[in-house]
Amino acid sequence: MSKTYFISDLHFGHKNILQYEPSRIDATLDYIKNVLHKECEYTKEDVLKDFETETKSLVYYILDYHDEMLIYKWNKKVKNSDTVWFLGDLGLGNKDYIKCCTLKLNGIKRIVRGNHDTLPEDFYKDCGFVEIVPRKRGTVLKDFFELRHEPSAWMAPNTMRFFIFGHVHSQPQYLTKTENSRCVCVERQNFEPIEIEEFNNYQEEEIELDPHKDIKNNIAEKAYIDFLVKETIKGDN
DSSP states (O other), rough: OOOOOBBBBBBTTTTTTHOOOOOOOOHHHHHHTSSOHHHOOHHHHHHHHHHHHSSSSHHHHHHHHHHHHHHHHHHHHTTTTTTTEEOOOOOOOOHHHHHHHHTTTSEEEEEEETOOOOOHHHHHHHTEEEEOOOOOTEEEEEEEEEEEESSTTOHHHHHHHSEOOOTTTTTTTTEEEEEEEEBBBGGTTTSSBBBBGGGGGGGGHHHHHHSSSOOOSSSHHHHHHHHHHHHHHHOOO
């Protein structure tokens, strides 16, 4: 049976993302050592210090493995028959390189454009996306799941929608999950696409990012069940 996954903010070819989000360096070093089984004497601090040099040779060295790591984690989970909703910010820099990376990703790919996805629509078609949604419009699945790049300004708890978004990376002022929303930035979900049933996973990251203690379990499932119940009641009237 095919599955539907969600993820955002890959940032292929974007060297500065390693500085903005150092957890990507940790994940990359782990990939080099424990997946590729290569010796690596560098630390995260070495990579961050290399940003101060003129050539940034170590930064670019790690960036290549970073992009390879993202492709590996995506394809380890996603089959070609699965659908992946990518919620923006595919990459920065050389567009041929970005396309090359994206074409290696498994699945039926659909994109909601992010603030960095400014190339012509044909480019994203050439990258293998079968649907390209404008950034400002977003899209809604099953009349319930609202997909956007940035968090919506109207994510109020009393709305009849469940919001799925990216853009904010690991900024702590945005919760990874609430009763009616889930951030699917790669930093929040082990750098891999996730299904709705997995929205409550990755609790270790949640402890650091989420200062609240009263977030309910099974948020997406509960919200969708409530939605279906309400729709059934409306249909009976």
